Amino acid sequence: MIWLMIALGGALGAVARFWLTRAISWRFSSTVGATLLANVVGSFMLGFVLVFAVQNNVLNIPQQWRVFIEIGFLGGFTTFATFAVELRSMILSSPMKALLYGVGMVVLSVIALIVGAALSNLWLTNSFGMIPCG
Amino acid sequence: MANISADNTSAAQRNRIYDGLRFTLAVALGGALGAVLRVLITVILAGESGSILQPTEGLSELFAPLQFPLATLLINIVGSFALGLVIANRVYTQTNTWSAHQEAWFLFITSGFWSAFTTFSAFSHDVLQLWVNGAAVFGFWWPPQAVAGMYLLASVVISLAAVMLAFALSHRRHKTKFAGHSE
Numbered sequence: 001m002i003w004l005m006i007a008l009g010g011a012l013g014a015v016a017r018f019w020l021t022r023a024i025s026w027r028f029s030s031t032v033g034a035t036l037l038a039n040v041v042g043s044f045m046l047g048f049v050l051v052f053a054v055q056n057n058v059l060n061i062p063q064q065w066r067v068f069i070e071i072g073f074l075g076g077f078t079t080f081a082t083f084a085v086e087l088r089s090m091i092l093s094s095p096m097k098a099l100l101y102g103v104g105m106v107v108l109s110v111i112a113l114i115v116g117a118a119l120s121n122l123w124l125t126n127s128f129g130m131i132p133c134g
Numbered sequence: 135m136a137n138i139s140a141d142n143t144s145a146a147q148r149n150r151i152y153d154g155l156r157f158t159l160a161v162a163l164g165g166a167l168g169a170v171l172r173v174l175i176t177v178i179l180a181g182e183s184g185s186i187l188q189p190t191e192g193l194s195e196l197f198a199p200l201q202f203p204l205a206t207l208l209i210n211i212v213g214s215f216a217l218g219l220v221i222a223n224r225v226y227t228q229t230n231t232w233s234a235h236q237e238a239w240f241l242f243i244t245s246g247f248w249s250a251f252t253t254f255s256a257f258s259h260d261v262l263q264l265w266v267n268g269a270a271v272f273g274f275w276w277p278p279q280a281v282a283g284m285y286l287l288a289s290v291v292i293s294l295a296a297v298m299l300a301f302a303l304s305h306r307r308h309k310t311k312f313a314g315h316s317e
Binding site: 012014039043046050070074076079081084085091105113114 | 157158161162163164165166167168169170172173210213214216217218221241244245246248249250251252253254255256257258259261262265286289290293294296297298301
């Protein structure tokens with residue numbers, strides 16, 4: 001059952017990313033923004049869901065659903081390999097842009113994770129509570 | 135939709151829709167397999183489903199101490215290398231025709247399997263947790279920020295090097311295969 005949830009989540013996540021990439025490359029003729037967007041949005045959602053699943057004692061989300069969303073869907077939606085391949089092709093043309101892209105990707109994703117967690121916490125408790133910083 | 139006329143425009147349109155469905159199905163299948171393999175490797179290496187689902191109390195879930203996320207690191211490096219190989223193979227193969235069937239297989243492996251196999255959300259989660267709590271590396275407790283930086287740099291730099299190695303290997307293979315072929 002758990003494995004089925006993971007497979008289903010991975011399939012949905014991969015398809016969502018695929019269509020996002022298709023839509024963005026059709027609109028802006030570049031896939032770089034799509035990977036950045038997918039990874040940042042995926043990290044944001046992970047932060048949101050992690051806090052939501054733990055803080056929300058009312059709904060008591062079953063473990064299968066958490067596996068489905070956090071490991072299956074978000075794991076399949078975000079991607080590291082495409083990021084690495086894009087980074088390689090960028091480094092050859094302009095190393096400065098590649099550095100900016102790499103740093104931006106990591107920093108924005110971690111910030112998105114924190115913001116997602118903070119928003120989820122704010123929504124559930126009506127306060128920023130005690131988010132340990134540093 | 136019962137009587138789709140056989141004129142060229144609707145036939146082409148039907149073909150496009152059919153290809154889109156086929157590509158989507160290919161990506162879905164690849165994504166499912168990739169995600170399952172990722173979790174399988176995490177379970178084998180880390181003994182459980184990674185750091186994400188470890189039961190802790192309250193907000194501290196995000197900031198709980200963890201063991202060094204070696205599984206995620208390895209998965210991202212291996213996946214990057216493999217994706218690099220597949221893409222380099224396509225780049226270095228001089229093909230004029232690329233059928234929809236080949237495209238579907240290509241998407242199954244790239245956008246589906248290897249992209250879903252690697253993960254960025256768990257990576258950023260690991261970076262944050264390491265930054266706050268640190269972990270033992272080589273049997274020592276380093277400053278948490280140093281551990282987070284080490285993990286981050288190791289992931290990005292080694293994956294990048296793996297992709298470059300994959301392109302170099304593929305390039306060499308194609309050069310020997312098509313010896314005398316000038317580019």
